Amino acid sequence: VVRPVHAGIEVARSDGGNIAIAYTDSDQAATTASYDEQTNTVNIALGTDETSKGFVDIAQLVNDIPALSDGTELTATVIDSDGEETTGPSQRLNLTADDFNPNTTNFEPKLNGDLIFELKGSKGSETFQFSGGATALQIADAVNLVSDSIGVVASTENGLNFTSQDYGSGESVEIEVIGEGDGGAFESNLSETLALGSDVEATVNGVKAGGSGNKLAINTATLDLSITVEDGSSTNFSFSITGGGATFQLGPGATSTQQASLGIGSVSTGKLGGSAGRLYELGSGQSMSLTNDVHGAAKVIDEVMEKVSNMRGRLGSFKTTTLQSSLVSLSETKANLQEAMSSISDADFAQESANLTRAQVLVQSGTNVLSLANQNPRNVLSLLG
Known part of the structure; x- marks a missing residue:
C-alpha cells in the first residue's frame, strides 16, 4: 500500500x-x-x-x-x-x-548581501545593482535585458554564467565588483574576472585556414571553402575535401593553375538553417511554426538569411574576381593575337606582291630579249637580198 x-x-x-x-x-x-x-x-x-x-x-x-x-x-x-x-x-x-x-530539486543560489558590479563586453559596459536575496535567475534576466548593448549574455545552467554573444578573439567578458554587503560571497566565488575569446583554428588539406570566431575559410587554386563551426563546440574534429563543385577552365592549359573550382551547399528546406533548426521546421504543425515557437522561428530565419547571403556573396565574388577578370584577360589576349595575325598577313601580302612584280619584270625582260634576238636574222636576210 x-x-x-x-x-x-x-x-x-x-x-x-x-x-x-x-x-x-x-x-x-x-x-x-x-x-x-x-x-x-x-x-x-x-x-x-x-x-x-x-x-x-x-x-x-x-x-x-x-x-x-x-x-x-x-x-x-x-x-x-x-x-x-x-x-x-x-x-x-x-x-x-x-x-x-x-x-529532485536544484536550488538556485541567492545573494547573501547587497551587490554592485560592472559587466563589460565587446560592445560596451553596464553597471548592475541588486539587493540581498536576489537569485541567479534575477541577475541573469537583468543582464539579458541589455545584452545587445554590451555583447554579453547570462545563463543559470550549473550556476551563474556570463558569456559573450559572439565568438572570436575580438570578444571578451570582464566583471568588476564595485561593492558587496557583509557576508557576500559573489566576488569570492567568481571563477575569473576576465575572459578573452579566441578564433577557430584549422588545417584543410595541409593548408592553414583563416579563422574568425567560429568561422573558417580557405581559398587556393584548387579549393574555395568556408565553414561555420556549431555554436559552443569545443571538440576537435578532422575532415578532408576530396572533390565536388564545378570546375571552370580559365586558360588554354588543362592544369590546376589555369582552372578554378566552386561548390555550394544544398539550398533545400531540409538543409537551410543552422544550430537553431532547419527551414522546413517553420511549416504549419512543425516544432518552430509561428504558432508553436515564434522566437525559434526568428532564429532559424536569421540563420537561413545569413547562409544564403554568404552563399550569394561567394558566388558574386567568384564571378567578379575570377571569371570576369579571366574573361577580360582572355579577351585582351585574343585581341593581341588578332592584331599580330593581321600584321603577319599584311607582311605576307607585301612579300608576295613584291615577288609577283619581280616575276612580271623578269617575264617582260625575257620577252624583250627574245624579240631582239628574232630581229637579227631578218636584218641579215635583208642585207643579202
Missing part, C-alpha cells in the same frame, strides 16, 4: 550555493544521507526498513550531516505538492529511488 502524504524534500546550502539530491536503493536496512562536495550533491541511500525512510526521517538525516569544510551547513525541509514547507505525517510505504528522484 502506498499512502502519499508529502511531495518531496528540499535541501538548501547556508551560503545559497547550488545543490542537488540523488536517491539510490540500498541493500542495507537503514536509510543514510551523505554529501559530495565535488558535485554539490546530497546522496540518500534508501534502506529496506520502511519505517526509516519517511520524508521527515530523511530530512532529519540531511540536517544531521556535519558542516562542510568551508563551514557551510545544509538544511532540509519537507514540501507538499505546491512546493510549500509542511509538517505532519510523512510516512510513505514501499518507496524506491524512482519514487524520489522525480522530485
Whole structure:
C-alpha cells in the first residue's frame, strides 16, 4: 500500500550555493544521507526498513550531516505538492529511488548581501545593482535585458554564467565588483574576472585556414571553402575535401593553375538553417511554426538569411574576381593575337606582291630579249637580198 502524504524534500546550502539530491536503493536496512562536495550533491541511500525512510526521517538525516569544510551547513525541509514547507505525517510505504528522484530539486543560489558590479563586453559596459536575496535567475534576466548593448549574455545552467554573444578573439567578458554587503560571497566565488575569446583554428588539406570566431575559410587554386563551426563546440574534429563543385577552365592549359573550382551547399528546406533548426521546421504543425515557437522561428530565419547571403556573396565574388577578370584577360589576349595575325598577313601580302612584280619584270625582260634576238636574222636576210 502506498499512502502519499508529502511531495518531496528540499535541501538548501547556508551560503545559497547550488545543490542537488540523488536517491539510490540500498541493500542495507537503514536509510543514510551523505554529501559530495565535488558535485554539490546530497546522496540518500534508501534502506529496506520502511519505517526509516519517511520524508521527515530523511530530512532529519540531511540536517544531521556535519558542516562542510568551508563551514557551510545544509538544511532540509519537507514540501507538499505546491512546493510549500509542511509538517505532519510523512510516512510513505514501499518507496524506491524512482519514487524520489522525480522530485529532485536544484536550488538556485541567492545573494547573501547587497551587490554592485560592472559587466563589460565587446560592445560596451553596464553597471548592475541588486539587493540581498536576489537569485541567479534575477541577475541573469537583468543582464539579458541589455545584452545587445554590451555583447554579453547570462545563463543559470550549473550556476551563474556570463558569456559573450559572439565568438572570436575580438570578444571578451570582464566583471568588476564595485561593492558587496557583509557576508557576500559573489566576488569570492567568481571563477575569473576576465575572459578573452579566441578564433577557430584549422588545417584543410595541409593548408592553414583563416579563422574568425567560429568561422573558417580557405581559398587556393584548387579549393574555395568556408565553414561555420556549431555554436559552443569545443571538440576537435578532422575532415578532408576530396572533390565536388564545378570546375571552370580559365586558360588554354588543362592544369590546376589555369582552372578554378566552386561548390555550394544544398539550398533545400531540409538543409537551410543552422544550430537553431532547419527551414522546413517553420511549416504549419512543425516544432518552430509561428504558432508553436515564434522566437525559434526568428532564429532559424536569421540563420537561413545569413547562409544564403554568404552563399550569394561567394558566388558574386567568384564571378567578379575570377571569371570576369579571366574573361577580360582572355579577351585582351585574343585581341593581341588578332592584331599580330593581321600584321603577319599584311607582311605576307607585301612579300608576295613584291615577288609577283619581280616575276612580271623578269617575264617582260625575257620577252624583250627574245624579240631582239628574232630581229637579227631578218636584218641579215635583208642585207643579202
